[in-house]
Each structure stands twice: as C-alpha cells, then as structure tokens.
Amino acid sequence: MRSNDTLLDLLLETQALDRVPRFGYLIRGVDNPESVTEHSWHVLFLVWVLADHLPDVDRARALDLAMVHDLAELRLGDLARTASRYFPPGAKQQAESAAMTEILAPLPGKNHKLLTEYQAGHSREARLVKACDKLQLMIKVAVYESWGATGMTRFWDNPDNFFDGGFDLVRQLYEELKARRDASDLNLA
Amino acid sequence: MRSNDTLLDLLLETQALDRVPRFGYLIRGVDNPESVTEHSWHVLFLVWVLADHLPDVDRARALDLAMVHDLAELRLGDLARTASRYFPPGAKQQAESAAMTEILAPLPGKNHKLLTEYQAGHSREARLVKACDKLQLMIKVAVYESWGATGMTRFWDNPDNFFDGGFDLVRQLYEELKARRDASDLNLA
Amino acid sequence: MRSNDTLLDLLLETQALDRVPRFGYLIRGVDNPESVTEHSWHVLFLVWVLADHLPDVDRARALDLAMVHDLAELRLGDLARTASRYFPPGAKQQAESAAMTEILAPLPGKNHKLLTEYQAGHSREARLVKACDKLQLMIKVAVYESWGATGMTRFWDNPDNFFDGGFDLVRQLYEELKARRDASDLNLA
Amino acid sequence: MRSNDTLLDLLLETQALDRVPRFGYLIRGVDNPESVTEHSWHVLFLVWVLADHLPDVDRARALDLAMVHDLAELRLGDLARTASRYFPPGAKQQAESAAMTEILAPLPGKNHKLLTEYQAGHSREARLVKACDKLQLMIKVAVYESWGATGMTRFWDNPDNFFDGGFDLVRQLYEELKARRDASDLNLA
Amino acid sequence: MRSNDTLLDLLLETQALDRVPRFGYLIRGVDNPESVTEHSWHVLFLVWVLADHLPDVDRARALDLAMVHDLAELRLGDLARTASRYFPPGAKQQAESAAMTEILAPLPGKNHKLLTEYQAGHSREARLVKACDKLQLMIKVAVYESWGATGMTRFWDNPDNFFDGGFDLVRQLYEELKARRDASDLNLA
Amino acid sequence: MRSNDTLLDLLLETQALDRVPRFGYLIRGVDNPESVTEHSWHVLFLVWVLADHLPDVDRARALDLAMVHDLAELRLGDLARTASRYFPPGAKQQAESAAMTEILAPLPGKNHKLLTEYQAGHSREARLVKACDKLQLMIKVAVYESWGATGMTRFWDNPDNFFDGGFDLVRQLYEELKARRDASDLNLA
DSSP states (O other), rough: OOOOOHHHHHHHHHHGGOOOHHHHTTTTTOOSSOBBHHHHHHHHHHHHHHHTTTTSSSSHHHHHHHHHHHTTTHHHHEEEEEEEGGGGGHHHHHHHHHHHHHTTTTTTTTTHHHHHHHHHTHHHHHHHHHHHHHHHHHHHHHHHHHHHEEEEEEGGOOOOHHHHHHTTTHHHHHHHHHHHOOOOOOOOO | OOOSSHHHHHHHHHGGGGGGHHHHHTTTTSOHHHHHHHHHHHHHHHHHHHGGGGGTTTHHHHHHHHTTTTHHHHHOOOOGGGGGSOOOHHHHHHHHHHHHHHHHHTOOOTTTHHHHHHHHSHHHHHHHHHHHHHHHHHHHHHHHHHHTTTTTTTGGOOOGGEEEEEEHHHHHHHHHHHHHHHTTTOOOO | OOOSSSHHHHHHHHGGGGGOBBBBHHHOOOOSOOOOOHHHHHHHHHHHHHHGGTTSHHHHHHHHHHTTTTTTTHHHHOOOOOGGGSSSSTTTHHHHHHHHHHHHOOOTTTTTTTHHHHOOSSSHHHHHHHHHHHHHHHHHHHHHHTOOOOGGGGGOOOGGGGGTTOOHHHHHHHHHHHHHHHTTOOOOO | OOOOOOHHHHHHHHGGGGGGGGGHHHHOOOSSSOOOHHHHHHHHHHHHHHHHHHHTTHHHHHHHHHTTTTTTTTHHHOOOGGGGGSSSSTTHHHHHHHHHHHHTOOOTTTTHHHHHHHHOOOOOHHHHHHHHHHHHHHHHHHHHHHHTTTTTGGGOOGGGGGGTTTTTHHHHHHHHHHHHHHHTTOOOO | OOOEEESHHHHHHGGGGGBBBOOHHHHHOOSSSOOOOHHHHHHHHHHHHHHOTTTOOOOHHHHHHHHHHTHHHOOOOOOOGGGGSSSSTTHHHHHHHHHHHHHTTTTTTOOOOHHHHHHHHHHHHHHHHHHHHHHHHHHHHHHHHHOOOOOOOGGGGOOOOOOOOOOOHHHHHHHHHHHHHHOOOOOOO | OOOSSSHHHHHHHGGGGOOOOHHHTTTTTTTSSOOHHHHHHHHHHHHHHHHHHTEEEEEEEHHHHHHHTTTTTHOOOOOOGGGEEEEEEOOOHHHHHHHHHHHTOOTTTTTTHHHHHHHHTTTTTHHHHHHHHHEEEEEHHHHHHTTTTOOOOGGOOOOOGGGGTTTTHHHHHHHHHHHHTTTOOOOOO
16 A cells, blocks of 8 residues: 555545445444445535534534545544554554545645544534534434344443534434434334 | 424434445446445545635535435435436436425425536536536446456446536546556556 | 347346345345345245136236336336325336336337236236235235344335235235234244 | 245245345355346246247246246255255255145145156256256356356356257357357347 | 365365355345354354363364364255255265265365264264354354344254253353343343 | 453354454455455364474464464454554554453463464464465455456565465465466366
C-alpha cells in the first residue's frame, strides 16, 4: 500500500469500502451486515437531516467530517472499539490519521485534519457527527432486532452508545427509539 | 405503505436501503453487489471531491441533490433504466416523486423538489450529480471487472453510461478510466 | 433490451431469474431470501398438488399460467405490490405484458396472453394460481418466522394475503397454517 | 425425519429446498449458486417449452416427472453424480425412492413411482426430462462462465453432460450453445 | 473424480471444503452456516483443549482422528445423519472410507484407517473425538440461537446430540451449556 | 470485552471466529472468502501433513502453534499485514499477545506464549507454521483464481508471500504451485 497518486486512484480504492463490514454486527451474528460505506451514508444522512434544526452548527463542515470519518477503515478494517485498549493510547487514532493522509493525498483541499478534528471531538460539528455515528449505531441495532437478530442486547446497556454531543434533539431521538424498542414495535411497515 | 409521520419513522425506514441491490449488477452475476446505499455514498463522495474544482457549482446544493437522488428506491426498488420504456412516458419519474413526497414528509425544509430538480437535469448541480452517478457506475464496473466479473462488457459500448454533464473534469476521468481498463490494469494495490 | 430472437436467447435470459429477489422479504431483513425462480417453482408445485382435488379446474392451463406468472420480473424486478399505487392505474400490468411479449417472442404457441389471463383473474385457473401465489407467500413467511425472522408480522394482518380464489381447499390450508403459527409450532423436523 | 402426514406438512417441508445448493457448482467456486428449487423450475420450463415441438411426448406426464425429479434432495442433499460410485450399485436410486415415498406420502394420486420412471429413463417422457436436466446444466454453466466463473471448464469435456434423449431439437440446442460459448458470446444483454 | 496423485493435488482439493456447508444448519434456515472446514477446526480445538485434562487419552492420536473425521465430505457432501437410514446398513461409512482412500492417497503415513477407527468408536481417542463432534454441534446451536436462529429447538430433545463418550468433563460441559441456554444467557460479550 | 472465566466461555467465544473474514481476499473482491477459522484448519492440516517428512520438527509443538496462531483475530479482526506499518513497531504483536492472554485465560496449560513463540519465528516449529501460513495463502489464491477471481495477481510478485522457513519441501511445493498456475491448470477435477 502507498499514497494514492491521482484522483482516479483514490476513487478506485474507495470502491472496496463496500467490502469492509462493520465488525460489531458481524461478530454477533448479523448476516450481510452494514458495510462501512453504508454506515457512512446513514451518518451523512442523519447529519444532513438534523443540521436543519441546529442553526449553530456549520452544516457544510459537519458534512465534511461525516464524509471521511471512517475512510481509514479501507486500510485498517473496522477495528472494534473494545480492541483499542490492546494498543498503546492514541495508537489507533494515529494509525487512522496516517492511513487517511495516504488515502486523501490527491486532494489538496482536504486532508487528514478533517479526521483529526473528528477524533478530537471538541467542535460542535465533531460532536454532532460523533453523536450521529452513535445514534445511527443504535437505530441500526433496533432495526436488526426487529428483523430477528438477538445478539446485540448488551448494546442497550452501554452508555457509550448513547452519546448525544450535548444536543437535545439527539437525546430525544434516543429516548423515542428506546421507547419503541421496549414496546417491541418500531412502527415499521 | 404510507407517509412517514416523524423523523424517527424516516430514519428507521432508510435503514432498509442497504437491502435494495443495484439491479444492473445483480442481474449480470455480480455477487454481493453494491446496494443503493453504497451507490449513494460513492456518488456523494464523488460530488464532494469534484466540487472543489468547479467553482461555478453550488456544492451544498449538489450534495443535497446527491443525498436523495435514489431514495425513492426504498419503495420502488432499483428499476432498470431499460425497464422505463415499458411504462408510459414520465410514469417512472412521477412514481419516484410521489414516493419521495411520502418518504421525506417529516422534513419541512426538504422535499421531493430536490428529486424533481435532479430528474430535470437542467441546473449545473443536477448535471454534475447525474454525471457523477454515471461516472460512479463505470468506476464500479471497472473494479468489478478487475475482481473477475465479466458480465458487463456491453456497458462500455453504451454512450448513455458516459454522460459528463458538460464538465471537462468528468470527461477526463472517463478517458483515464477507459485507458486503464483497456490496458487491463487499474493500478489497484 | 429487446425481443428474444431464438429459443436459446430465451433460455439464456431466464437463467438470471435466480438473481431477482422477492422484494417484500428482502426489504424486511430476510437474508438470502427466495428468488423469483424459487417462488415460481413453489407456486407450480402447489397448483400441481391442489389440482388433483379440483376436477373443475383445467390443470394443464393452470400450470401454463403458473409457469409464466412472474416471468416479466426478469426485466422489471419484483416490484412491491404497494408500489403499484405510485403508477397510473394499469401501468404495472401493461408493463409486465409488454415485457412478456418480448421475453416469449420465440414461442409461437405461448404469449403474453397467458399473463393477461392471470392478471384478469376471472377464469378458475387464474383464480387458483393467484390463490396459490398468496398461499405460498404465507407458507414462506411462516417458515421464515420458524427460522427466526421477525420482520413480517404485519403480513398476517393483511387480508389481501389470504386470497383463496373461492376454493374451500385453499381456505382450509390457510386456517391450518394460521393455527400452527399461532401455536408457534409448524411441526417441522 | 419421518413420512409427512398432511398436505401442509409436505408444503412446509418443500420450502427448505431453496437451501439445498447444487453441489457441482458450489464446490467449484460459484457463489450463491442455483438451488435445487431453481434448477427444478428451469427444467420444468425447458420441458414446457420443448414439449410444444414434440407431439409424441405426453406433456402432462413429462411435467409430472420434472416436478419431482430432484425432490428427494430435500433429505439427501444434492449428491454429486461422481459420488454414486462410492455406494453399492443402485443404492443412491433406492435411497431417493425411499425418501420420496415419505415426502409425498400425503399425495395419494402421486408417489415415488414418478421418480422410478424418471430414474429408469425408458419412456419418452423420462428421456426428455433427463435431457432437459442435462441441457439446463450446461446452459447454467455457460451463463456462469459469461459472468466470470472459470471453475467448470471440464464440464464441456464430459459426454454425460450432453445427453439428448434421442431428440434432435435438444441436440441442436447443445450445438448452438457450444458454438456461442466457443465464440465467447452468448449474446446476453 | 479419482485418487489424488501428489501432495499438492490433495492440498488443492481440500480448499473446497470451505464450500461444503453443514447441512443440518443450512436446511433449518441458518444463513452463512458453518462450513465443514470450520466445524473441523472447532472439533480439533475442543479435542486440543480437553486432552490436557484427560491423561489416559493419546492426544496426538485424537488430533489425528479429528483432523480427518469429516474429510470425506469433500466428495460426498455433508449427508444428514437421518439420511443414513435410506441407505443399506454400513453403506455410508463404506462410501466415506472409499472416498478417504482416494483423497489421502498421497500420504503414505496416513490413510482411511484413521476414519475407520473413528467410525468404529471403540478406542478412547475415537470416543473423545465423537464426543467433541457432538458437543461442538450443540455449542454451535446455542450460539446460533443466541444470534436469533430458532429453527433448531428440536436438537435439544435428541439424546444422540449429547454423547459424552464416557467422559465426565464432557458431560459437565453439556450440563453447563444447557443451563445457560435455559437461562437465555450464554454470557457472551 | 474481558478475560474469559471458564472453559465454556472460551469455547463459546471461539464460535464467532467463523465470522471473521480474511481481509486480504475480502477487500479484493472474493465473495464468501475464507474465514479465519477455515484458514486455521488449512494451516493445521498442512503442518500435520508436512511434519511427517520433517523428523527434526516437534510435530505436537508445531500443531500447538498452528492451533492458536490467529486466535487473537477474534478480538482484533484480521488486520492486513500492510496496515501494521501505521502502528508503532511491535504494537500489533503486543495487541495480539494481550488479546490472547484474555482469550486463553481458562487454559492453565496453554497461554499467549504459544503466540509469542510463533511471532518470534526462531524455533523450527515457528518457522514451519509461518511457512505453512504463507504456502496456504498462495494455495488459496491459486484456487480462487481457478474459480475466476482476478484481483490478487500482485500477490505472486510479493516475495514475502513465499516464505519457506528454510524447508526444501515447502520451497518445492511453491515451485510446483507456481508452475501449475503459470500453465493455467491446477489439475482440479
């Protein structure tokens, strides 16, 4: 592997993101689970939809962060959150940042700093994208459960999975989701 | 099926977009083909990357169009382009527009008009998204072929698959792609 | 796409029917769902088995109708029943009929009129095949549920899914099926 | 396992035929290969189409044989032809016949004798169904190869795969198929 | 098919064992079920782990038996236990033995006698491997059920699935497994 | 995640190894690629077969190393070799070692030192297992290519993929494999 030279090299490499599965679902028995590409679209869509209600958030910047937040997984795979603890502190984020630099090398206007801002989680936009990343995780778990998957019940007990970034709107969506799940009715057609 | 009431209804419904396969690849023997969700992410990424080089294009608007351009397939499936001719003229676009109205009902700030602008194909932004939709199609075909799929050779003979929307940058990417494909080397790692 | 010229063209085209998934199951989370080819075999088998008990039904004609009743999906995909309402009235049936004409073009003795008779649903044979199409739908749902799929509970509430075509035998099978399902025991090995 | 008691027991059991893969393709690397259900539909379709040209063949009887010719695989799996030689002579056919008796027990008008007639291969109808079984095998191989599968080239060298049952029409179809395959162009859309 | 000539022929043939699914899970709706290769690794691992606690067992011999105990399925597929009764007594074991002879032909130091010892089930090592084969079956069923599969409840009622080979350690593991399953909590992360 | 407490905890956790795909094949378009479980069986089989010809190798020890050499991937996934360079030197091996300690915690007689010996690669047994790991990689690539996969041609140019551990027998197998591959005939049935 190496840095991408041209724009076409980058576009060709990203096609394989469809083949990187989301490890947390895969390892708990979900068949044909969400790919990292799919997860990324859902997070983008969520940011796009919520930003209309959050005038203090720079929507374009939030979309920028969401666009690349998991792109490093093209080269690293989707490493489970719990696996980070086996590595030295910060090693995973640095690995992602290094991979991102090589992946996005042909894009002068964008670089791994988008990822660094997301990882730092300080800006409003980074907090919103992180919150959407977690909210999307639980929405997907809820839908998989409505389809019959039963391997992820412990996800509901992990407070890390309910990060709202300080946004009431997100918190309300988590609450509505949990209420429907507890009632065993997501109201899907 | 009905109109979505709340934002959560919409978010829950969109999860199933992962299960709508791109019919053109599926029917020609690609296993585990791109889903509509994946296709949508790739088109968004392409628009996001190219817009930096196209100062006359309203990037935010283009991303808006790309975000929803295939969302109606949640309810209609991915109807093959060639199948449109079996329906009355305009019936497919109207069906997509009607489905979009119901899907996006909880979003006051966005509606099926985004889709109508995309379908009309007049604005720069609509032309760019349509060009990215086609360029992404052929990039994916090229990668599938590099992996071993041989059922889509006729795609390269169809001029409809090489719509550049009037953008030189897109035309150049098609030419570079075709050159690499003809040399049987996409330069993938 | 075009009309098939020779018999071999037709035989080659039909192979891809295995890759057209039944959309209603797919979109509700069934993995590796029934293909349209599989659905067609099950409907044929059901007609074949029931016709022995129905002396007023022309068995050969019923098998003819069952053989082709979903063949148009080779070109149109399996469009969800609920999606028909987004199209002008009759547009879907006309599209299927037009596609059938082209698919079966090499068969002088058979043509899209078989499909038209099925769609009209007047003859005993058409009613039997339509009833078998629905009974097979619910038998498949019951088996998927016995395997663990839980996304199709609303199917049991939709009276359209229990069309018996006026045949007591079919009605009795629906009742027996529902009774076993309610007892959570299909009596499978 | 046991004999099926009622008609519904039989109908429920046959649903799993979709999960019995055709072993010859599976073991040579075809992903998501034809199921036995799909193979059975294609053989039925082929018989249905060819019988119109063969007035000496009892079409209804041929369809009867085709309907059940692989049903025993519900309990035995799809045992490779070459594996038969590891068993005593006739053991495989007897096993299939015994399994069929139990599967079809609820159908008084039909029984394992349909299978026995097919296995014996003497009647015109049995020969036609056997020929269609082989022709369908090679048509499927040709389509898989056109999609990119390369593990089945030796199938074309095995004369057992080109049984025409004494029917010129079938022989002509084999020849046309081989000609197109040799020209690397099946003329698929 | 024929005897393997060289070691490389054998190594190449065994690759396809990944494509032989375990029929009992497949036919009851488990998607992407364990392959025979996977089952074999799990049985080896189980033998490897338990042998440390069983000083009377020749660990190396037990591993030898486990290594090949399902290798014949490369040519025969995974024939369901219940299907054996359709064949003459001993026919299945003889078929497996004959297939094994051909598969392992290039290995002078090992041959089908390893399989014969396993089938006979008299030696301690054979009883341990058979017990591990069954224990692994039920451990896998328990995990599939924790993931959402519900088609295998009858497995728990079949005493044949709880063969402990006379080893208390195995019996204790079955009891612990059943206790956790009855409590609907396997204590998986 | 945590240390496994009891033997059953360990046995239950290992079941999910079937769902960890081998990343190098997955990302290059192989569908339904080898799982880490399958890879592990093939390496064990290879060691088992070759050890008979290598009297200086402690076969039992080699099998011990092979049994666990990829077990850490249960928690880390199958991290691509090329991805190691994004992490500090030695970080990946330490992560694997730490994960192994927790996974194998209930086995007093075995521990992560088996992995450390394998990683160090000094002993004959470690070199044999590493050589088998690489030889198996290329045997699998060759078979996937014979089935139609074309995304891994560069594997043949990477000398790291042809590590023979100093064993002539392994070197000869590589040469025979390459010769057959160059002749486009693996001599598979």
